[in-house]
Amino acid sequence: MSQVPQIRIPATYLRGGTSKGVFFKLDDLPEAARVPGRARDKLLQRVIGSPDPYGKQIDGMGGATSSTSKTVIISRSERPGHDVDYLFGQVSIDKDFVDWSGNCGNLSAAVGPFAISAGLVDPSRLPQDGVAVITIWQANIGKTIVAHVPMRGGQVQETGDFELDGVTFPAAEVQLEFMDPAAEEEGAGGAMFPTGNVVDTLEVPGVGSFKATMINAGIPTIFLNADEIGYTGTELQEAINGDPAALARFETIRAHGAIRMGLISKVEEAATRQHTPKVAFVAPPKQYVSSSGKTVTVQDTDVLVRAMSMGKLHHAMMGTAAVAIGTAAAIPGTLVNLAAGGGERNSVRFGHPSGTLRVGAEAKLEDGQWVVTKAIMSRSARVLMEGWVRVPGDAF
Template identity: 80%
Template sequence: MSVPQIKIPATYMRGGTSKGVFFKLDDLPATAQHAGATRDNLLLRVIGSPDPYGKHTDGMGGATSSTSKTVILSKSSQPEHDVDYLFGQVAIDKAFIDWSGNCGNLTAAVGSFAISNGLVAAERIPENGLCTVRIWQANIKKTIIAHVPITNGEVQETGDFELDGVTFAAAEVQIEFLDPAADEGEGGGAMFPTGNLVDDLEVPGIGTFKATLINAGIPTIFINADAIGYTGTELQDVINGDAKALAMFETIRAYGAVKMGLISDISEAAARQHTPKVAFVAPAKNYISSSGKTVDIADIDLLVRALSMGKLHHAMMGTAAVAIGTAAAIPGTLVNLAAGGIERQAVRFGHPSGTLRVGAEAKLIDGNWAVTKAIMSRSARVLMEGWVRVPGDCF
């Protein structure tokens, strides 16, 4: 006899250039409120994975890395924080959820969800102005501050802030990633796990590449575009339609992950798809974005293209933007050199959908680079709220 569906309170939200299904922890079935197979099986079914057709027809996912995401929020367990934010990146064609990193784009939606769902104390919410939401990012154990606009006591979602990669304007949400670099012993060590600003990354069967391996925002491997035969102006189809190129990037990612100390053998990379990211950089030049808009060389400092979950991202992951901003602020990294090799506290880079500006404050302390925070603006809004339904025996 078939088991009927159950319904679970949920909110479908866009944050930055991503969207995902948001849950309050205590709204999940009791057996799914803890890490493990039960929780993963439930969220996989919500998204519609694994889907050998690659469409997510029978779930809430959008069949891309930007739209196959889940978020679990709860009142914070940490002092001086409002909300705990746990992010799950759901694989499309595999029964797998990667909990190893953050989603910087969806961070923009965390603050507004927390305010609207009673996770922020009422006395901390102004009648009008900005509400400062103190977020504990549980995946990476870091503090993030979201400045959410409030009008007449409620989250303001509409506005005139435009974000390349998002079709319509919305209200601006400024995000501060505090101390975004890895702590000692976390993910292979400090901000530069190898101790070098630039390494020679040997990738058997492909070549040896200059690489900046950085752990800030999210572990990221930066290589030069021309070293792999690209210009940095590529759009998604050029990369994602080339199976050989995707295999090359995944191999680079695997060997980079080993060199960063994130895994001990390249065979482990398949079970750690969300991190590290791999990106390629190039000096600024004119190009046509995916919307058909011309990006002018005068409006950007450099070009960056990044892959997420094995595919070129349509814009830029928020966490990778933190890595870009941090690396750009440190003279001698490949990112900084592509941006002209000068000292800077902010950088505007070109990505497939347009441009993005991110600021970072980096300092050299006792011979080691440290970054106090990275700042960027995003937007967010509720797309749908109510319940999601899943078969009662799926978890």
């Protein structure tokens, strides 16, 4: 019988937007886990409680959903003009892998506050009262995020009256700017539209052919029209997550879309790349009742969006997918833009299962190509617990 003692590792458990994750300083990790590789993955999986064939993550910090099976590693940045480097790991709940292929936009809101509290930001750059501007290098996708973090009395201000649908209690607002958000994905050539078109016909063997906007912005995302796949755009989680056939169809669509986007070369590769691309479907505004029981009226939104994350319909909206929504809405002719009424716009308010969210994007046409300089949205963040996590010493 194994009697290996547990080790303890400094960690902080934070909510960022509508997600939660375990945050680490790179230098606090055991030496073997300070570099990418199997040791790091095994350690983070054990912290979260994965892989768990029961799907509950009872023996770890995970919450058995894609929104709560997340890890973050932060370090001082040596990149000019940046305060910290931010690396995000999406831990699979029931399978043996950590997906490093994309960012988490929700947890991005917690990176600045954590970096300040952890002493990773030069104190001379921090106001006693006001807003600290923290420049973050998102290492997964090689992009810059600028976080505007409220400060009071020299400390991060976490409480406030900013309300975010999908989060029960109000908190302080953290504004995020995702700079040059077109994702530079291997195989996609860094193009915002990897196929060269704002709308394509996506052929999915055994499922059908659909109009699709495939975009690299914030996170690679495949947008479909809700009515083409049998939905209204007003669905809540149970309408899809309780339907195994629907989940299988979405996964097949996602795999074939990933091939068209140049993200994978074979359908089978999608199984170990669950975090990207995302699949979302859009519809014009309709009235519906959100998961909290609040009525969302036609006047409350410009467009309805539902998005899949790690094989399930998300309870609200991934922050990176919100960037993709805002970017696509700003570019005439995309499915998101058309569902929102068409034309040029610099912001969009979309309806999701938990309510609504506004996101802005600045788009312009340069040499016949659409360029988005930044996308902007607000989130909130709060420390839930800080101290140490413990894992068996032979876990990695």
